[in-house]
Amino acid sequence: MEHTSTLEKALRGVAITCVILFFMFPIFWIVLMSFQTNETILRVPPSIIFDPTIQNYVALITGRLETSAGSLEINFMSNLWNSLFLSSASVAVGLILGVPAAYAFGRLKFRGSEDIAFTLLSFRFAPPLLVLLPLTIYFQQIGLADTYFGLIWVYQLIVLPLILWIVRGYFEDIPADIENAYRVAGHSWFSTFRKVALPLAMPGIAAAGLLAFIFAWNNFIFALVLASADKQPVTVGALAFVTASGIQYGQVAAGVVLSILPTLALALYAQRYLVEGLSLGAVKG
Amino acid sequence: MTESVLRLENIDKFYGPVGLGVHAVRDVSMEVEEGDIIALLGSSGCGKTSTLRMIAGFEETSRGKIHLAGREVQKLPPVRRHVAMAFEGYSLYPTVNVRDNIAFALKAARLPAAEVAAKVQEVAEMLEITDILDRSPNSLSGGQQQRASLARALIRDADLYLLDEPMGQLEPQLRTLLRGRIKFFIKERGMTAILVTHDQTEANALADKIAVMEEGVLQQYATPAEIKDRPANLFTGTFVGEPPMNVFPVTAAASGGRLSIALADGVVLDYAESDFAAEVRDRILTRGDVMIGVRPYAVHRSETGPTATIQANQWLGDQSHIAASFAGQTVVLVEHHRADVAIGEPISIRVDAHDLHVFDAETGMAISHGPELA
CATH class of the missing domain: 3.40.50.300 (P-loop containing nucleotide triphosphate hydrolases)
Incomplete structure (x- = not known):
């Protein structure tokens, strides 16, 4: 352990505080904004002293937005529900498809396995806009545009490669002979997969699932193009606050706060898995 | 059954x-x-x-x-x-x-x-x-x-x-x-x-x-x-065998009822033809150049015979491992008592015919073990 003087400790503390302030400030400001009206938000110079109001949250939750130009229907809560449903369902489908595939890529060496795995990863390279136009046309032709099913399918572009590649590394880290020991004791490969490989790779699967959830939650462009108002997630729904009578900053801020709560809660809950899962070598041979 | x-x-x-x-x-x-x-x-x-x-x-x-x-x-x-x-x-x-x-x-x-x-x-x-x-x-x-x-x-x-x-x-x-x-x-x-x-x-x-x-x-x-x-x-x-078998490339020749096996550096092991079965003799002589193998415990010190010079002598508590330079290489002897020889000392070596393993120099396959065919 290196020796640290009091001065070093103090400097380090100051540096860490600066970094935290820098990165946390936008979030802090958003939280402040969510308790203000547009008038107090837009005054110059800005001040952190104001009369807090919960009107923004009330508007979001009741679905009625009162503006100077009149009242407006907003379906923020249904957007939130859409986000939750789309992200959960996408991750569930991604896990069901991706985990067995990751096992196959990790354990079985077959002709072309590397190519297929790489192709799946390459979905992440392509900018979404590149595929969106043809995808939109196809989806309209086969009737998948503006359906949950279609959206969940497209979300696989985001979640599947992520799950596949993280979990695959996990399966590769499990010594094959642990599975062989189980197989030779009279178990099929499927029950070996279920009883040995899956539990040992669980931290990795949890981490991959969580990351995939966050990525799916934060997706904007696919839902913007492929979903109509009643199926839009919060990321797209927030656009509704850009109204004819101006941008409703207060509601935008409250919407942001509400929409980061689920992922924040999930991340805090699964923090342990996330750290464990993303640092390799958690399985000791 | x-x-x-x-x-x-x-x-x-x-x-x-x-x-x-x-x-x-x-x-x-x-x-x-x-x-x-x-x-x-x-x-x-x-x-x-x-x-x-x-x-x-x-x-x-x-x-x-x-x-x-x-x-x-x-x-x-x-x-x-x-x-x-x-x-x-x-x-x-x-x-x-x-x-x-x-x-x-x-x-x-x-x-x-x-x-x-x-x-x-x-x-x-x-x-x-x-x-x-x-x-x-x-x-x-x-x-x-x-x-x-x-x-x-x-x-x-x-x-x-x-x-x-x-x-x-x-x-x-x-x-x-x-x-x-x-x-x-x-x-x-x-x-x-x-x-x-x-x-x-x-x-x-x-x-x-x-x-x-x-x-x-x-x-x-x-x-x-x-x-x-x-x-x-x-x-x-x-x-298989510890210490391993001693192996020498040799040339075999027969004359006057004797079978002489010539190692490198002019060292010759001399046997009576009758020490080997007729087929064994024939096989060895038709090949001419063969390899012989001798287990360390079958290499003996004796009064007469070709000379070797002691290189090392280790007492392991229950046996002595002796290394000696012999016919241009090192031969290892094992004796089941504490051997009283000093480094640099000359000794005479004896290998009995029934302890000789003969191998084909090219294929490495065994030709004979002692007097009998492999």
């Missing part, structure tokens, strides 16, 4: 495409009788573990057939082969303790709890691991994990027990003790076992028959005594 539990028929293993990939096991055929312990002996990369894993079903058999307990199994998955295996890398289930690791298969087979507990206790006592039964595999030393892995294999009911370097991590004292116990355990229950090892002492002590492998080829498959007395080729001769 014992029947064969395992029969390997011309099996090959290629890592990569058949015919192109690394040819790890080459045309191996052997039979294992019920109740026998077989040792697959060889250096690293000789194909012994690949052979074992083909029998277990973890590696595909590239060519040939494997018959196990009357069934052709080379296409079957491990689950259907009914074998038990102890792994070199232990491969204990990391999530359960040692007791549950050992009892795993018995519990899965729904044996009564009392019976499982009794069996676990018995095998744990045999392997001296009763004190670690409740510990997690990750907290154990290599030797402890190895014994737990061995226990997990031996406790099961199987047609064949495959043990991959089962004692490699154990301390020498424990190894000697457990060798005896494991052999007794296996023999008492009439189990059939194949163990892979690179330790010839282990092979000699445990096995009824030893299969010596090198470069994927089964060099010899015989009892330990036969391998020592009648090595099939130069490799087996030099690989």
Whole structure:
């Protein structure tokens, strides 16, 4: 352990505080904004002293937005529900498809396995806009545009490669002979997969699932193009606050706060898995 | 009448495409009788573990057939082969303790709890691991994990027990003790076992028959005594035996009822023609240039004979290992008493005809062992 003087400790503390302030400030400001009206938000110079109001949250939750130009229907809560449903369902489908595939890529060496795995990863390279136009046309032709099913399918572009590649590394880290020991004791490969490989790779699967959830939650462009108002997630729904009578900053801020709560809660809950899962070598041979 | 539990028929293993990939096991055929312990002996990369894993079903058999307990199994998955295996890398289930690791298969087979507990206790006592039964595999030393892995294999009911370097991590004292116990355990229950090892002492002590492998080829498959007395080729001769066999390239010639074997540097070993059977003599003389092998304990100091100069003399507590420069190389002698010779001292060497192993210089195949044909 290196020796640290009091001065070093103090400097380090100051540096860490600066970094935290820098990165946390936008979030802090958003939280402040969510308790203000547009008038107090837009005054110059800005001040952190104001009369807090919960009107923004009330508007979001009741679905009625009162503006100077009149009242407006907003379906923020249904957007939130859409986000939750789309992200959960996408991750569930991604896990069901991706985990067995990751096992196959990790354990079985077959002709072309590397190519297929790489192709799946390459979905992440392509900018979404590149595929969106043809995808939109196809989806309209086969009737998948503006359906949950279609959206969940497209979300696989985001979640599947992520799950596949993280979990695959996990399966590769499990010594094959642990599975062989189980197989030779009279178990099929499927029950070996279920009883040995899956539990040992669980931290990795949890981490991959969580990351995939966050990525799916934060997706904007696919839902913007492929979903109509009643199926839009919060990321797209927030656009509704850009109204004819101006941008409703207060509601935008409250919407942001509400929409980061689920992922924040999930991340805090699964923090342990996330750290464990993303640092390799958690399985000791 | 014992029947064969395992029969390997011309099996090959290629890592990569058949015919192109690394040819790890080459045309191996052997039979294992019920109740026998077989040792697959060889250096690293000789194909012994690949052979074992083909029998277990973890590696595909590239060519040939494997018959196990009357069934052709080379296409079957491990689950259907009914074998038990102890792994070199232990491969204990990391999530359960040692007791549950050992009892795993018995519990899965729904044996009564009392019976499982009794069996676990018995095998744990045999392997001296009763004190670690409740510990997690990750907290154990290599030797402890190895014994737990061995226990997990031996406790099961199987047609064949495959043990991959089962004692490699154990301390020498424990190894000697457990060798005896494991052999007794296996023999008492009439189990059939194949163990892979690179330790010839282990092979000699445990096995009824030893299969010596090198470069994927089964060099010899015989009892330990036969391998020592009648090595099939130069490799087996030099690989098995400690210290290894002395080998010299020689030229043989006959004249006046004598057979003289000329080593390098003008050293000649002289024998009566009658020391060898007529066919042996003929074979040696037609070849002319051959290799001779002599076990260290068969090289004697004597009054007369070619001279050697002592290079080293080590007393190991129960035997002396003497190295001497002889015929342009080093010859090693073993004497079962403290040898009283000093470095630099000249000695005379005698090798009796019945201790001579003669090998073909080109193929390395044995021509004769003592007076008889190989």
